[in-house]
Amino acid sequence: MKVAETTTDQLNASEINLEEIKILVVDDNAFMRSLVRQLLKALGAREIFEASDGQEGYEVARQVKPDIALVDWVMEPEDGIQFVKNVRSAEDSPNRLMPIIMVSGYSEESRVLAARDAGANEFVVKPLSATSLFTRIQWVVENPRRFVTTDTYFGPDRRRKDVPFKGEDRRVSDQEEKAPADEGDEVFLDVEAAPAGDEADAEAGDGDGDDEAPP
Numbered sequence: 001m002k003v004a005e006t007t008t009d010q011l012n013a014s015e016i017n018l019e020e021i022k023i024l025v026v027d028d029n030a031f032m033r034s035l036v037r038q039l040l041k042a043l044g045a046r047e048i049f050e051a052s053d054g055q056e057g058y059e060v061a062r063q064v065k066p067d068i069a070l071v072d073w074v075m076e077p078e079d080g081i082q083f084v085k086n087v088r089s090a091e092d093s094p095n096r097l098m099p100i101i102m103v104s105g106y107s108e109e110s111r112v113l114a115a116r117d118a119g120a121n122e123f124v125v126k127p128l129s130a131t132s133l134f135t136r137i138q139w140v141v142e143n144p145r146r147f148v149t150t151d152t153y154f155g156p157d158r159r160r161k162d163v164p165f166k167g168e169d170r171r172v173s174d175q176e177e178k179a180p181a182d183e184g185d186e187v188f189l190d191v192e193a194a195p196a197g198d199e200a201d202a203e204a205g206d207g208d209g210d211d212e213a214p215p
Contacts, residue, residue, distance in 0.1 A: 016141050018045040024066035025050050026057035026083060027103070028075040036070060039130050054078030058086050062094045068137060073104040073111070081118045088119040088154050096154065097147060099140035103128070119155025121145065
């Protein structure tokens with residue numbers, strides 16, 4: 001598969017080496033999984049894992065500990081939103097900080113907000129291209145967002161822009177210093193870019209499915 005010239009320029013300018021990054025593709029459409037695999041290979045990825053729904057994707061994630069997950073929205077029996085929630089909150093989660101890119105054939109604001117509120121890092125709309133895919137991967141790797149924990153949410157900071165903050169500053173840079181959040185409070189965790197490959201394994205110890213994209 002030929003990579004668009006603009007994507008080639010991005011690859012040359014970026015310090016990201018996708019050969020060193022484990023990527024999990026979760027989609028119940030076999031053709032879409034094949035397409036995404038081809039795009040990722042064209043971008044240089046070598047360690048690509050697949051699953052056909054959110055439940056299987058979660059089990060695969062626990063086994064291979066991917067660095068990034070590309071997850072379709074509508075799947076049966078378990079959809080992408082539930083996958084995100086499991087990764088962010090389950091006690092046996094392989095990595096609660098895993099960058100997750102939600103994929104959908106629809107771009108309504110309500111879907112984008114729902115994905116954000118579940119804990120997804122980014123949102124990309126079908127049909128996918130090498131450029132759109134690489135742009136999202138590059139963003140989550142090179143611009144890791146702070147994680148926020150409240151009584152009802154754990155995930156990337158949902159605010160895109162810095163805004164004046166009223167009240168006590170509860171930001172912390174060390175996860176061990178995190179205090180339990182009171183109701184409505186947010187505690188910020190500064191997160192470094194997730195290591196890839198063997199480094200990730202070493203540190204571990206310490207749309208929409210078959211729906212068609214809208215025309």
